[in-house]
Amino acid sequence: MWITDRKREITVVMGVMNIEEGASFPAKTTFQVVMCSIIAAVGGLMFGYDIGISGGVTSMDTFLIKFFHHVYEKKHRVHENNYCKFDDQLLQLFTSSLYLAGIFASLTASYLSRRFGRKPIIMSASAFFLCGAILNFFAQELGMLIGGRILLGCGIGFGNQTVPLFISEIAPARIRGRLNLMFQFLITIGILGASYVNFLTSTMKDGWRYSLGGAAVPALILLIGSFFIHETPASLIERGKDEEGKRVLRKIRGLADIELEFNDIKRATEVSNRVKSPFKELFTNLENRPPLVCGTLLQFFQQFTGINVVMFYAPVLFQTMGSGNNASLISTVVTNGVNAVATIIAVAMVDRLGRKFFLVEGATQMTATQISIGALLLQHLHLVGPITSRAVPLIVLILICVYVSGFAWSWGPLGWLVPSEIYPLEVRNAGYFCAVAMNMVCTFVIGQFFLSALCRFRSALFFFFAAMNVIMGLFVIFFLPETKGVPIEDMAEQRWKKHWHWRKYFKQN
Numbered sequence: 001m002w003i004t005d006r007k008r009e010i011t012v013v014m015g016v017m018n019i020e021e022g023a024s025f026p027a028k029t030t031f032q033v034v035m036c037s038i039i040a041a042v043g044g045l046m047f048g049y050d051i052g053i054s055g056g057v058t059s060m061d062t063f064l065i066k067f068f069h070h071v072y073e074k075k076h077r078v079h080e081n082n083y084c085k086f087d088d089q090l091l092q093l094f095t096s097s098l099y100l101a102g103i104f105a106s107l108t109a110s111y112l113s114r115r116f117g118r119k120p121i122i123m124s125a126s127a128f129f130l131c132g133a134i135l136n137f138f139a140q141e142l143g144m145l146i147g148g149r150i151l152l153g154c155g156i157g158f159g160n161q162t163v164p165l166f167i168s169e170i171a172p173a174r175i176r177g178r179l180n181l182m183f184q185f186l187i188t189i190g191i192l193g194a195s196y197v198n199f200l201t202s203t204m205k206d207g208w209r210y211s212l213g214g215a216a217v218p219a220l221i222l223l224i225g226s227f228f229i230h231e232t233p234a235s236l237i238e239r240g241k242d243e244e245g246k247r248v249l250r251k252i253r254g255l256a257d258i259e260l261e262f263n264d265i266k267r268a269t270e271v272s273n274r275v276k277s278p279f280k281e282l283f284t285n286l287e288n289r290p291p292l293v294c295g296t297l298l299q300f301f302q303q304f305t306g307i308n309v310v311m312f313y314a315p316v317l318f319q320t321m322g323s324g325n326n327a328s329l330i331s332t333v334v335t336n337g338v339n340a341v342a343t344i345i346a347v348a349m350v351d352r353l354g355r356k357f358f359l360v361e362g363a364t365q366m367t368a369t370q371i372s373i374g375a376l377l378l379q380h381l382h383l384v385g386p387i388t389s390r391a392v393p394l395i396v397l398i399l400i401c402v403y404v405s406g407f408a409w410s411w412g413p414l415g416w417l418v419p420s421e422i423y424p425l426e427v428r429n430a431g432y433f434c435a436v437a438m439n440m441v442c443t444f445v446i447g448q449f450f451l452s453a454l455c456r457f458r459s460a461l462f463f464f465f466a467a468m469n470v471i472m473g474l475f476v477i478f479f480l481p482e483t484k485g486v487p488i489e490d491m492a493e494q495r496w497k498k499h500w501h502w503r504k505y506f507k508q509n
Contacts, residue, residue, distance in 0.1 A: 028254035037179045039225035043159035044183040045218040048190020056198025063208035096447030098153035103440040105157025110433040117235045118166040126223035129155030137213030169232035184413035188340040195332045238269040278430035290502035295419035296438045301472035302415035303442030306465030338401045342408035354484040362410025363473030369403035374462030
């Protein structure tokens, strides 16, 4: 049951406590906190590597010859429909199967992390991902390939559910936002690294094996590093290990006197533990409706910006326009480099300019570029034959870079950050799972059906994503309150209860 009537607000950000009016507890920025956060954020590196590796591998001839020979033949037919060269459900299942597994894995992780702690779930994420990478490297048939993808999905589900939670619980409040966005930044680094690996292996015999097997590198980094991270104090105290929780709290805060923060964690976990069924509370209590709708819709919109079209299938898209294999992979490296650099802007400026500013600006920027790309393809990419103008692929590359930068400093990191800020403690795990699950479902849908949709709707597909960007921009303007600078436990009082639409879900005092 949510308690709103109290004189002293206890602000908990995934277990990290702030005092009334947002003032944080005394804490030093310790080496332990920074290193634990960096190691945990390697989970984002795993996620990003997988996103970036898929499209490059599916465009490699050696990969297609071994597993999808019919797609290889169709790709090289002179008179084949340009938009349909890669339309194959099994080929798309190679990409999307990971995210279907991730949905169930993240649900499992939401329960296990509360019972056993964050650290063992992060270790399990790296172990699953490592096993999946090894199976993909040695794959001899499609079944082994898909099986490896499912194991990778379990690793991604465990990691995406637990890593942001871990970082928020261990970080001091004043640098929590920056450390949390490190997860998204490492996703972009993983995507960039994967695209470069694809470029290096594209001319090698069975180079796809090294691309897929390369996923073992971030998995090993996280697995080894996870032995050196601390369990979060909130998780320890929640499971009755008070003395160990105090010891870890002293170490990560760099202070001897941590009684005030310890007592607030203790009170908050007692309140949280009264809720025996967080999912029931989340869906039946009307006061949880505003964050539930906004948190899940932000992840829905994040995926329907069209970003995964670029991240998964950029090499395929450039080859569709007539670029050679090397040229398409180089273009992908450039695009993903822009993605990584632009994310730094979000890390530096989001706490100054606010969430809504970046979300609306990003939606506007992506709308303009999607319309432009669609118009160019409509005019220049005919059903048969390559684009005759050499300038068009270059212009499309520039437009995609502008598009990716708009996503990277807005809906990319904020799609993860905002859902972590808007839920009350009692339903935070359950609410955050709903956001992660929505991400996985939409990613699965995009991964499974984009190439088929490209075949049927051709350039009109880009106009569809442009329309989605308009809708999500309007949603942010009218329905999402600004969360910058608002203590999480005070979110209902300061934002939801004062919002023109969401206030109707609250009892007015």
